[in-house]
Amino acid sequence: MxxxxxxxxxxxxxxxxxxxxxxxxxxxxxxxxxxxxxxxxxxxxxxxxxxxxxxxxxxxxxxxxxxxxxxxxxxxxxxxxxxxxxxxxxxxxxxxxxxxxxxxxxxxxxxxxxxxxxxxxxxxxxxxxxxxxxxxxxxxxxxxxxxxxxxxxxxxxxxxxxxxxxxxxxxxxxxxxxxxxxTISIPQKQTVDGVVDIFVHIFESYLSSKANTPVSDRVAEGLMREAIRQGQIVFKDLKNIVARESLSWISTLALSGFPSAGRSGPFAVHRLEHPISGIYPTKISHGRGLAILLPSFLYHTKEMHAERLKLFGKEIFSTDSPSKTIERIVHWMKNMNTFNSLKEYGVKKEDLKKFAEMAIADDGGQGVVTAREPLERETILKIYETAYDYKDLFRKV
Amino acid sequence: MxxxxxxxxxxxxxxxxxxxxxxxxxxxxxxxxxxxxxxxxxxxxxxxxxxxxxxxxxxxxxxxxxxxxxxxxxxxxxxxxxxxxxxxxxxxxxxxxxxxxxxxxxxxxxxxxxxxxxxxxxxxxxxxxxxxxxxxxxxxxxxxxxxxxxxxxxxxxxxxxxxxxxxxxxxxxxxxxxxxxxTISIPQKQTVDGVVDIFVHIFESYLSSKANTPVSDRVAEGLMREAIRQGQIVFKDLKNIVARESLSWISTLALSGFPSAGRSGPFAVHRLEHPISGIYPTKISHGRGLAILLPSFLYHTKEMHAERLKLFGKEIFSTDSPSKTIERIVHWMKNMNTFNSLKEYGVKKEDLKKFAEMAIADDGGQGVVTAREPLERETILKIYETAYDYKDLFRKV
The missing domain is CATH 3.40.50.1970 (Rossmann fold)
Known part of the structure; x- marks a missing residue:
């Protein structure tokens, strides 16, 4: 720790x-x-x-x-x-x-x-x-x-x-x-944007730190398991009070420091998202922006996160394959209608480079965005480009 | 919740x-x-x-x-x-x-x-x-x-x-x-007394509340899983710093309200223990007293806790049998030399009735000790009597 x-x-x-x-x-x-x-x-x-x-x-x-x-x-x-x-x-x-x-x-x-x-x-x-x-x-x-x-x-x-x-x-x-x-009157789309936001808050720190933190790992896994489960429930039943109160409590805990105690990992997906909802504030909410980026981020950083994805997959999805774990996450997002592309939301392709420069500047201007390993400009651009339209990626998931 | x-x-x-x-x-x-x-x-x-x-x-x-x-x-x-x-x-x-x-x-x-x-x-x-x-x-x-x-x-x-x-x-x-x-210089016996204390803090509230709290259930299970695992590690390797820091952090969280958020369950095993270390303060530490009582408490309250023991057993020991779950807990305690009887620690049999009266008084003097269902005087006495010498109970576990 x-x-x-x-x-x-x-x-x-x-x-x-x-x-x-x-x-x-x-x-x-x-x-x-x-x-x-x-x-x-x-x-x-x-x-x-x-x-x-x-x-x-x-x-x-x-x-x-x-x-x-x-x-x-x-x-x-x-x-x-x-x-x-x-x-x-x-x-x-x-x-x-x-x-x-x-x-x-x-x-x-x-x-x-x-x-x-x-x-x-x-x-x-x-x-x-x-x-x-x-x-x-x-x-x-x-x-x-x-x-x-x-x-x-x-x-x-x-x-x-x-x-x-x-x-x-x-x-x-x-x-x-x-x-x-x-929270019961929050519409479906905004509700699931929130679910993804909660999940990513916990998942980012789980992925990005190299500290050995078995206790925080178990806590984070428990919270993410319920975020996944209660998210699916609330998507189908917006008035489900157990799901609503569970999500409210996970949301509160997510950034409280409790599921990340002993790890000081960076929040790369958040950093990559901020330029998007910054430039397109009326079109893309922060949660939706995260949802759009997450699959691409995981796809392009699979190697550096392999061990953590294995651990997560084993605990949550009964698989120890990093690729399958990513697919299961995307599958969950598809089930909640949150697998989308930047293009669908009206983002102009020429803005991708600007996103990259803004994210790098937010990180301190050292030419990278900090993650488990620093993301170079080239990788950052690839993440945005893949998320731009996803083409055939994850089509069959 | x-x-x-x-x-x-x-x-x-x-x-x-x-x-x-x-x-x-x-x-x-x-x-x-x-x-x-x-x-x-x-x-x-x-x-x-x-x-x-x-x-x-x-x-x-x-x-x-x-x-x-x-x-x-x-x-x-x-x-x-x-x-x-x-x-x-x-x-x-x-x-x-x-x-x-x-x-x-x-x-x-x-x-x-x-x-x-x-x-x-x-x-x-x-x-x-x-x-x-x-x-x-x-x-x-x-x-x-x-x-x-x-x-x-x-x-x-x-x-x-x-x-x-x-x-x-x-x-x-x-x-x-x-x-x-x-904590590294704490001797083995005192260390495992602490491990049992931590475990029981979380387990009691997990068992005793009827509130529907999936998030706190997952958090509690995660913390108990690591308490069990790190307890076994530290028992064999007192200098293991990952185990020591994990246990320190679980200890801190156990009563912080995090793993019990949304449940307001009573702490019956603690209440039953206090008279023991109260009357025998130099012979029996609080943690050892809890360890002595826990198997008997679980044995005599198996029916009222059946659903919770099933859930716990499934998550932690891959069994949904309440009896097997109790046996696995006792097995874990045996592995750490914490399965003992009151008799071994020099408690006089005639004190058992006094323990019961003191526990009832501590609870507010309504003739019971509050648990998931109120424990009547008769059950309380049985818990102490079984814990007095355990006879053949759990011998083969």
Missing amino acids: DNFIFRLPTKIVFGKDEFYKLGEEAKKIGRKALIVTGKRFAKESGLLEKAEEMLKKNSIDYVVFSEVEPNPESETVDKGSRIARENGVDFVIGLGGGSVIDASKGIATVAVTGKPIWDYCERPPKEKVPQNTLPILAVITVAATGSEADSGAVITNTKTREKRGFFGIANFPRVSIIDPVL | DNFIFRLPTKIVFGKDEFYKLGEEAKKIGRKALIVTGKRFAKESGLLEKAEEMLKKNSIDYVVFSEVEPNPESETVDKGSRIARENGVDFVIGLGGGSVIDASKGIATVAVTGKPIWDYCERPPKEKVPQNTLPILAVITVAATGSEADSGAVITNTKTREKRGFFGIANFPRVSIIDPVL
């Missing part, structure tokens, strides 16, 4: 109808909130109104900021922060999916420091997240990003379309309310 | 030689420490001296309290608290095994409140653990109790020999240093 520091200072309030504890939890945190939401879901689902009622009942003042787009942008975060400052709020309530929680993290920092959020996203960062950001109460409405229990957030630069993570211990929400009932 | 609140506010510093971060971490917490240790190990191993050096280098003042016995007693905790108060310390460093960390938790509370520790252990508690206890820096030297990352502690009443848990969010150590290298 690699040495590590494990921190999870978030109080997690998990379970059916725990949403209705929002007022009670908010009262323990502050007196005036900025409620951050996306443009439609919180309003149309009625959740925003219910949240407002609970705050009123608990005599908590609030301002609503409902402008967060999928793949939240730097200008949106900066604008939300100005509103937070102008209104003198003392905490942030993020009510929505991963984009909303990530934006809330950005707002919680910038509201205090007044620096543009992109300063925290530069490589290397121009600014560090301070300790005294505004506390965050997260109410997560999807099972996907794990932003409800981690110290990171991903922001897209409005001008350059770069998509970058920023990190800091203060990014952990003070409290996260995870109510699986809220 | 049952609804739950998950909290793990402890900063966990994990890995080989992380012990040497003690000074650095202590400096972030306070200026004058009470160092709590057992009577011999910390001194004889040289760890205490090294800890003192690190504190001196960081200009941290300290007082040493080296009087904690295995199964820490109420009078010891009260005495340590007086010393903490008299010396005006502002934090507690627990350097030792579970007993030392549990005693440190008691001292951290009583040093602030001045109330006897037993007030917190009554059923129901006479006093609640307040928020403002002294912060604790735990340096755990064994893999067993999980006290390094939980909100509980177990204290033995010096006079009545009752052994009781007390709980509170402030019991979480501020920082826990978990350095698996420190």
